[in-house]
Amino acid sequence: MSKLWTYLKTKDFRNHFLGAIGSVLAVILIAYLSLGYYTRHGSGIPVPALKGLTIERARAVLEEQGFNYKIDSVYVQDQPPGTILEQDPDAGTNVKENRTIYLTMVTTQAPNVGLPDIEQSTYREALAVLSNSGIKVGDTTYRSDIARDRILEVRFKGQVIKTGDKLPKGSMVDLVLGDGAGANEVDIPDLMNQDLDAARFAIRGAGLTMGNITYQGSITDSTNLIVVSQYPMKTDSTSKTSIGTRVNLTVTQGKNLEEPKTETPEQQP
Structure with missing residues (x-):
């Protein structure tokens, strides 16, 4: 350990150490200066303002100033088709020649x-x-x-x-x-051959009013009546009537489905 400490205090060590530091600094300085020269640090031309221009005009400006460009399109309602909506880099930014400028154009065809x-x-x-x-x-x-x-x-x-x-x-x-005027008229229901109770229900459901009932023939069972005539009646020329119209019916006795069958002489024992 004492020998190492003795060597560190010698003039040769100091010279080698300082030489190494100088070499590193020289390499860094050369690299920095070379990079600045290669990239032409601080030089460039400003990007022109292209927003609002037509695509034809924007192309002409970029080509005249030596820029490359790429165009994307987007649909924007109420914006003139074929105009520049966005640009990257922004106007005024210093860039190198031949830099690619990215443009967003309002598409000429709506999706x-x-x-x-x-x-x-x-x-x-x-x-x-x-x-x-x-x-x-x-x-x-x-x-x-x-x-x-x-x-x-x-x-x-x-x-x-x-x-x-x-x-x-x-x-x-x-x-x-x-x-809304259609609310004043409704369809005339077809009540023919319906029983009276069903006819009453259909009249109410249509927004109409039950009118007079005329009985035709002998009525023996008031719970079994069939509609044989109505007024107003649905026809080819008349299919609607005003809401609340009175519908008059003529009814007759319906068939008694429970009436026993009469046996023939051949069927009698």
Whole structure:
């Protein structure tokens, strides 16, 4: 141990130690200077501002200044197709010549979306659903229907379309809505050959009123009556009537299904 300590205090050790440190520093300095020269540290040209330009104009600017470029596209509603939406690096950033500039362009072709299910929805509900799907609402027309503002049809370019049909995102559809006027009329039920109790039930269920009952022929069982005539009656030209209309019936005695059979002489013992 004493010999090592003696050697560390010699002039030769100091010279070797200082020489080693100097060599390391020299290597580091040379590497730093060489890297700076190789990469031309501090030199470069600013990236031009390209946002909002058309893709044709942006290409011309980049090619004129010696930049390479790559283009990606994305659909953005209400943005002019073919314009630059984003760029990387940002405008004003110093970069080397031949650097690749990445551009995001608004696509010229909108992606297709499926028509959402808005059948039987109200106009207000349909408006929200269509907006979330990227579909706009154009004209609205009304047609007779029991419900006010209920969606009856969806049309695109004059053609009726159904749930799931594809159309370009951002397209405008027209809606056919119910006007609520249909609530004033109901279908006339067909009561012929029904028993009286069933006819009464059908009249009430249709929103109509029971009118006069006329009895035809001999009535022996009031619980077994059959409808033989009604007014109003459903015809080829008349199928609806106003809510609350009185329906008059003519009924006759129904057949007695429990009447015993009469035996023939051959069947008698």
